[in-house]
Amino acid sequence: MATPRRQPTKAQIRHQKMEELVIYPIDWLEERSGLVGGIRYFLFRNVPSDVNWMQTLGSAALTAFLVQAITGVILAMYYVPSASTDPATGKPVAWESIVNISDHLTLGWLVRGMHKWGASVFIILMFLHMGRVFLFGAYKYPRELNWIIGVLILLTGMLEGFTGYLLPWDQTAYWATVVGINLNGTAPILGPWLAQFLRSGQEIGLETLPRFYSLHMLILPGAIIALITLHLYLVVRLGVTSPPWSKDAAGGEPVEVEEPARRPGLTRPVPRTANGAAMQAEPGGRD
């Protein structure tokens, strides 16, 4: 560090101390994991100069999914996936737990509403995102695989909608699921088998609701999270497409990408050896 000409003022010292207080833990983490650099690499990558607001639809869909995930996890703390009848009231247990969430628990109406309406928002945003990608031609080489993964995310999202629709266990939920499963049952050859698998039996019974619940909150979200991870990996790897009206020639010389900040130190100056050369510190190196 350059030698300060003047004694720093008290305010400057305080400021510097505060900075160290914040930066030191980040540097500690970065030195041991490289995670900070990874996040910087992910968030501060170069995009074409004329990107469009339409290109935020993917992030919007991701946000909608995160809202579904968080509200869903919390709803799972109060919901009871049981199709049996409550002997005290003669009403189905699952339906009663939904009524309890909506009408009695503090803010339950809000979180359930977010989850219920957010489901439609998620699907709509995925379709809008898909339309943007189609109209921008962003599905073309080399991004075909990401289109395919996107379609799989859309399909998994719709399966989430199908399995989640049964959970309130009211008349609409029950008969919509009867029709939905029987629709699957009319598929040639394997349809009847698929329908019986979904019902876990010949008729909707006690096992059907927990099965849909498990699919809805464990298997399908796991699949969506894995697919979104792949989707984002390919977005980062292949970069963002220019809009079709872009003046930047598609397939032109790639812009030189600046290497994101790396070790040593995110903000600390690079330690120098006696002869002035920057030291190359190896992470975890002991020799």
Place this chain on the structure above:
Amino acid sequence: MEPEQPSPDTEHESLHEEAHLPSPTLWPIGFAIGIVVVLVGLIIDPLLISTIGAVIAIVFGFLWARDATRELRVQQVVVEPERREAGAAAPPAEGGAAPVSGPQQPVTRSVFLEGATIGLGAVIGGLITVPVAGFLVLPGFLRQEQHKVDLGPIEKFPLGSWFVATFVVDPAQGEVSRRTAFVRNNGTVADSNGKQVPSFTIISNRCAHLGCPVQANGPSGAILGKKTLKEHTLNGPVQFVPVVPAGYGCPCHGGQYDVEGNRTAGPPVRALDRYGFEVNNGRLVLLSTYSVSHVVGTGAQAKIYKYKSYGPGQHVDGPEAWFYPLSPPHH
């Protein structure tokens, strides 16, 4: 934007840059015509016209496949045969595809360990996955039990009167197994030995389109001035609401049936399912359901075209029934 012209020395790289498309071909048109003829034939004359269509589709499909794969077949991939003879010098294969190691290739320690790790991992993974996947799938298919439903003594059903019966099929499952059927006492009918046996028409209310509950079209209950019958049987409370149906209608997509369950309008693909029954010590006992394509006649004289139980929306007769050759296990 025009792609850059590949220079000779970047030929290999440019292979990845350009879409590699097969040459244009007209065979798919003939193939598509063949498929259309098959589909039209399914309506007009499945045996003759569909066969002609299938022949057209197969011939053109073959020509199309031959055309599309011509390029692949011309470039024959030369595969060096694996050599095991000790001491034989491995000839340098074309394109530098020669194995890296020497002529003698005994299984080295690292190759063995690699294989052992993968193999052991596969065995462990299989041992865990197979039973777990079986537990996921099999309970819904195996040990599907038949539940007999006791509806009470047959004397309480007046001759020729319809009732909407609701009952719990499996008391262990409870309300979730509550079902509805339309029941009519047809009196007696001579069986194959000439003996007079009781005859009942017991129609399931599960729509043959997609499984919604069909309703009786006609007055029921208090409007008729008749009392709802209640019975307490082994299956718990059973209820019989008197009804005078002119037919049955489905609230979901408008399927309509006549009083014997024959489809008269709308999307259903067959008649309404029926319950098998037996009379046990003078009591009416429901057995499993069976599917019906159509019914000719009415009451005790009805000729019922029976099939094993199919799901809603599945054809039991005609060429469409070919779509469902294998039904899951049933009780």
